[in-house]
Amino acid sequence: MASEYSLTDILERMYQNQLALEAALMELTLQVEAQGLTSVGGNIRGALETIGENASHIKHGLARLGKMP
DSSP states (O other), X not given: OGGGGOHHHHHHHHHHHHHHHHHHHHHHHHXXXXXXXXXXXXXXXXXXXXXXXXXXXXXXXXXXXXXXX
């Protein structure tokens, strides 16, 4: 049971949650932009860009953790 809650597993699940939230925000962004609220859509896209950049760093960090003995 302890192995189910390893640091690597917890971080991996957090990463998966981040990707899911990113996808959900993008769907909302498309709806907002379709309603003509382009400035709001632009603000959300800026936040999504940060999420995407951070996701890349998290993914590489998880890969490094997975290689540790």
